[in-house]
Amino acid sequence: MSEPLNVFFLCSVQHKEIRKAGESEIRVMTKSCTVDLVTKTDERVEKIIIGSLKEEFGEGTHCFIGEESVAKGEACVLTDKPTWIIDPVDGTTNFVHGFPFVAVSIGFAVNKELEFGVVYSCLEDKMYKAQKGKGAFCNDEPIQVSDVQDIKKSIIISEHGVDRSPEKVTKIFSTMQKILCIPVHGLRGSGTAATNMCLVACGAVEAFFEIGIHCWDIAAGAVIVKEAGGLLLDVNGGPFDLMSRRMVSANSDTIAQRIIKEIEIFPVVRDDALVQKK
Template identity: 95%
Template structure:
């Protein structure tokens, strides 16, 4: 029996590489930006151009109207963000826009594919590093075609944890974010890190470079591809309260194992965020 999604998986890798080349080409020349939700959440012309390249290529390959799309820039312009049973691409064209604008060298293209609301594969191309991470459900995870797996560390005191402070600068949320980081650092752990891109952070968990990544306020397009890669590398995904991972909840802990994840969860000070699939409020 033919594999129904192998072609889509292979094409996603090809498109991610094409998109990454476009990002590198833009380089430091893309300095004029517009703001989205805040001055910290930057969107460049490169974001919009790369998303059009990705979605246009996929529609051309698979036929207009056959697949659904959830793209960061499309949602920012008012399109709905609802995951249905239909074949759906979940895309972040430039994960790490702020990094890109400042020349900080971690920028990723993130492409995931879901059917019947289940993630089938994920591709994350860290284009400035030229590292292609990819995984298919039940078939393992890879970086530049070499198998990867999470670390075997079970002692939280010997772990490195990744997190980000997000784009919301409201004092209440910033206080909780840094209070959580302080408590985790003082467990103590070996260190806290952050690359500035959720997709890359998840791939670092998958390769065993760090033991866990957690964040509240991320979006489905930031983590969908990374979620497949972490799972296929042997890791786990949970909600920040220890419950099941929910792609649309904007809350996530990804870790090498249950022991590390649950120890981190004890220290997380959660705060409310609006789900990605919440109904759009009419003005």
């Protein structure tokens, strides 16, 4: 497939929808729990993106996995067919609170292999993009991961997710404590997985890890990290699995493996095993 310039344009114009909603009253609902938020903006932006892609490529020719569509009961299954994986507003909680990291994330896969990804950090006005074998870019400038190999000179980024069960929260913060005490230069979290992965790709941080993320959070970012020279692994050190909801992305295997030593793993339901209530 040729470079999807129409997708880059589509991704960037959505910031107008997000900015407009941010300046007016925001209608907020919850999905899985009181801290898993969705707004009318999420739903509207996803509808615009999917509608535009269907118009561009033809009805029925491509498949779609969208965060809000899955929340409403659509299947979350990655097949060999050309598939768009979409998070219309990554960082909805940030958006609701006015915290300035909100992104549109669009990934594309064929034969279950990710081919390209676009992440538009709306409020920063930064367009990250990558296509398999063609490098990674931010606002058309090439980007690459950090060359730091000493974990003690690194910044690591992670999130605490939306599950507030005491057992999982304990494991999450125990992992963060152990990594902080290696010691590393710092731990950070932007509140959006797509942005976190782009921070790895452009060398601002050395690694991002999380258990509990979804495929739409990281599909685009996965391509961008790899094309910037980074790597992706499972939190147990095995191969990266887009649907597993667990991932380490890093500038190098050295940094990734050191982090993996400290991660306290807890179970999550795979994206392709989720059964949503209609």
